[in-house]
Amino acid sequence: MNALNEHLFSDRKDFEKGRLDDGQIPENPALLFAYWLKEAIERHNPEPYAFTLLTNSADGFPDGRIVYLRTLEDDGALVFFTNYNSQKARNIHKSNNVGAVFFWPNSERQVRVSGYASKVPKEFSDAYFASRPRESQIGAWTSEQSSELSSRSELEERFAEMSARFALGEIPRPPHWGGYAITPVKYEFWQGRPNRLHDRIVYRKENDAWLSTRLSP
Numbered sequence: 277m278n279a280l281n282e283h284l285f286s287d288r289k290d291f292e293k294g295r296l297d298d299g300q301i302p303e304n305p306a307l308l309f310a311y312w313l314k315e316a317i318e319r320h321n322p323e324p325y326a327f328t329l330l331t332n333s334a335d336g337f338p339d340g341r342i343v344y345l346r347t348l349e350d351d352g353a354l355v356f357f358t359n360y361n362s363q364k365a366r367n368i369h370k371s372n373n374v375g376a377v378f379f380w381p382n383s384e385r386q387v388r389v390s391g392y393a394s395k396v397p398k399e400f401s402d403a404y405f406a407s408r409p410r411e412s413q414i415g416a417w418t419s420e421q422s423s424e425l426s427s428r429s430e431l432e433e434r435f436a437e438m439s440a441r442f443a444l445g446e447i448p449r450p451p452h453w454g455g456y457a458i459t460p461v462k463y464e465f466w467q468g469r470p471n472r473l474h475d476r477i478v479y480r481k482e483n484d485a486w487l488s489t490r491l492s493p
Contacts, residue, residue, distance in 0.1 A: 291384045291468025296475035301488055305463040305479040306352030309387060312465070313348065316380040329356065330375035331367035338375075339367055346404060346455070353457040354389065355396060357404060359421035360452045366422075368393045374458055384468030391460040401454035406446075413447040414438045469493075
């Protein structure tokens with residue numbers, strides 16, 4: 277066994293930073309998610325807004341990548357932004373069943389969300405785009421996301437062209453760029469506990485009501 281595999285094979289840690297008792301489980305999982313996210317930020321978890329977005333690819337394999345949560349709606353919807361011509365967007369166009377996984381190591385917590393993705397209103401995307409740094413706005417016009425490039429210089433040349441094009445004045449949102457809202461239908465909250473006896477609470481939405489269940493770890 278090489279050194280890397282030996283490390284992977286033997287490295288261990290126990291989990292003892294929290295618990296999710298039955299009395300801490302609200303009827304609405306969106307409230308628990310918002311509370312955990314707030315604590316993830318306060319506990320200085322790395323990239324607390326980042327999550328793995330899972331979509332269904334054309335070849336039948338799950339397709340995952342890291343994106344940023346940019347808005348948490350009152351109804352629990354998770355909003356992120358992307359290029360509507362990207363691979364993730366093409367996958368969503370074919371099947372809007374998606375998954376989201378948040379991992380907060382400093383809190384020893386994980387949340388899995390399943391739901392349906394839909395485009396947010398244009399006005400919503402306009403407002404968020406206007407809040408982005410100018411260079412990021414130009415980047416959105418520059419990148420034909422997920423398309424092939426002949427070289428890095430091709431991308432940099434296009435950025436220079438877009439920078440010159442939008443040298444003055446406000447930069448409008450590209451029509452191919454905007455937000456998606458994930459409307460949850462299932463949550464799983466995972467809290468690490470000692471001896472691998474973790475807390476796992478699953479919420480499923482049935483007939484507009486949330487039903488919760490505790491799972492064995």
